[in-house]
Amino acid sequence: MDPRASLDNLNRAWRLTETGQHAAVVELLGPSLSADVDASPTLALLYGIAQGRLGRHSEGERWVDTAIRRSLERGDRTIEARALNVRGVIALEAGRVNEAELYLKRALTEAERVGDHGTIGRCSNNLGAVASLRGDFDQAVGLHMLAVAAFERAGLRRGVAEAHHNIAIAYRQGGELTRAREAIDRAIQEAREAGDLALGAQAMAGRAEIRLLAGDVEVARREVAGALTRHRELGDVVGEAEDMRILAGVQEAQNDLPGAERTLRDVIARAEEQGRPLLAAWAERDLAYLLRRLGDLIEARALVVRAAARFQQLGATSELRKLDAGFPAVVGR
Numbered sequence: 001m002d003p004r005a006s007l008d009n010l011n012r013a014w015r016l017t018e019t020g021q022h023a024a025v026v027e028l029l030g031p032s033l034s035a036d037v038d039a040s041p042t043l044a045l046l047y048g049i050a051q052g053r054l055g056r057h058s059e060g061e062r063w064v065d066t067a068i069r070r071s072l073e074r075g076d077r078t079i080e081a082r083a084l085n086v087r088g089v090i091a092l093e094a095g096r097v098n099e100a101e102l103y104l105k106r107a108l109t110e111a112e113r114v115g116d117h118g119t120i121g122r123c124s125n126n127l128g129a130v131a132s133l134r135g136d137f138d139q140a141v142g143l144h145m146l147a148v149a150a151f152e153r154a155g156l157r158r159g160v161a162e163a164h165h166n167i168a169i170a171y172r173q174g175g176e177l178t179r180a181r182e183a184i185d186r187a188i189q190e191a192r193e194a195g196d197l198a199l200g201a202q203a204m205a206g207r208a209e210i211r212l213l214a215g216d217v218e219v220a221r222r223e224v225a226g227a228l229t230r231h232r233e234l235g236d237v238v239g240e241a242e243d244m245r246i247l248a249g250v251q252e253a254q255n256d257l258p259g260a261e262r263t264l265r266d267v268i269a270r271a272e273e274q275g276r277p278l279l280a281a282w283a284e285r286d287l288a289y290l291l292r293r294l295g296d297l298i299e300a301r302a303l304v305v306r307a308a309a310r311f312q313q314l315g316a317t318s319e320l321r322k323l324d325a326g327f328p329a330v331v332g333r
Contacts, residue, residue, distance in 0.1 A: 013046045018158060020198025023235030025050035041070035041079045045086065052090040055238050055274030060090050081110035081119045089126055095277035097315050101130050121150030121159045128166055133278070135318030137174035141167055158199060161190035165203045172210055173318065180210050198239055201230035205243045212246065217253045224250060241270040245283050252290055260290055281310035285323055304330045 009028060016025045029047045045067035052060030064087045071080040088103030104126050111119035128143030144167045151159030164187035171180035184207045191200035208223035224246045231239035245267045251260035264287040271280035288303035304327045311320040 010040070010043060010046075013043065017046050017049060018194075018196065020196045020200075020236065021234055022050040022053040022198070026054065041067045041074065041076060041083070044070060045079060045083050048083075048090075049086055052086065052093070053236070053238060055276065057090050057094045057275045061087065064090065077110055077114050078116050078119070081107050081114065081116055082122075084110060085119055085122050085126065088123075092126065092129065093278075094275050095310070095314050097130060097133065101127070104130070117150045117154035118156050118159060121147040121154060121156065121163065124150060125159070125163050125166055128163075128170070132166070132170045132173060133314060133316050135316070135321070137170045137318075140170040144170065157190050157194035158196050161187045161194055161196065161199055161203065164190060165199070165206055168203075168206055168210070172206075172213070177210055177214055181207070181214075184210060197230060198234050198236050201227040201234075201236075202239055202242070204230075205239070205246055209246045209249070212249050212253060217250060220246075221250045221254070237270070238274060238276070241267055241274065241276070241279060244270075245279065245286065248283075248286060257290065257294060261287065261294075264290065277310045278314055278316065281307045281314070281316070281319070284310070285319075289326065301327070301330050 013025050013028055016022075016028065025046060029043060029050075044063045048060045048063030048065075048067060050060075051063060064083050067083040068080060068087065071077070071083060084103050084107035088100045088107060091097075091103060092100035104123050107119065108123035108127070111117075111123055124143050125147035128140045128147065131137075131143060132140035144163045147163040147166075148160055151157075151163060164183045168180045168183035168187060171177070171183060184203055187203040188200060188207065191203050204223050205227035208220040208227065211217075211220040211223065224243055228240060228243040228247065231237075231243055244263050248260045248263035248267065251257075251263060264283050267283040268280055268287070271277070271283060284303045284307035288300040288307065291297075291300040291303065304323060308320060308323055308330075311317075311323065
């Protein structure tokens with residue numbers, strides 16, 4: 001491909017990535033894999049991000065590793081830091097938390113060395129997600145706030161939106177719903193102004209979950225339905241699976257128990273196919289509570305054991321404590 005066409009592909013791929021259109025990135029860059037993507041660390045990184053976001057972790061890791069290797073060969077420490085961060089994110093989504101933390105800390109060190117505030121923000125944000133997973137919500141919020149400051153300094157509204165979305169998750173998991181609602185409202189506003197359709201839909205689903213916990217079921221139903229429609233339009237299968245777990249909660253709250261059961265079984269299958277153990281564990285936990293309500297104690301206990309094993313492997317201590325409180329005879333150690 002001639003240099004002008006290659007530059008055009010790079011610019012288009014950046015725009016698509018920044019607006020969450022990951023399926024479109026794969027479609028754009030796929031035909032040129034043997035040439036441009038393998039030769040360019042930036043294109044390889046964008047392709048790896050897209051594959052990872054679509055749930056294809058092995059393929060995502062392959063291309064991010066290509067980006068790391070090419071950036072080292074060229075001495076491009078900025079792309080190296082960004083690629084190390086993405087490698088950490090993919091490891092985190094695949095449930096390899098300790099590996100993820102190592103990559104993220106390496107990425108943060110390199111980003112600080114070159115003064116890349118955008119990547120500093122991404123690394124801090126993702127390390128906050130690790131802290132949240134481990135149940136240290138105060139540390140998580142602190143890291144996410146550091147990310148907000150770095151993103152604002154870099155002028156990255158999309159990053160600001162992501163950080164506020166993660167702040168909302170930490171507050172929600174810590175039971176502070178008012179603060180969670182304030183943070184998620186800010187995330188939706190920032191995502192809208194950044195033009196990131198996928199992130200906007202993800203934040204909308206997050207607000208639906210907060211509304212559901214607060215008992216505002218009908219509004220939660222409308223918001224998660226809107227998020228689901230948008231993710232399907234974008235071909236964002238990961239976002240779609242996350243939305244469906246929240247939808248199942250709405251269905252159960254509206255007493256559509258058979259519908260909630262079908263949805264949760266679908267989520268578990270999708271999470272396993274996408275290699276996302278945390279989502280699978282959440283859905284197994286939710287299905288266990290539902291089946292206990294329906295009187296199927298045998299399968300409910302089996303699901304609790306599976307979910308507990310996943311939470312244990314992930315180091316998700318707060319989730320394990322909650323599961324223990326709900327099924328003490330099964331989880332108790």
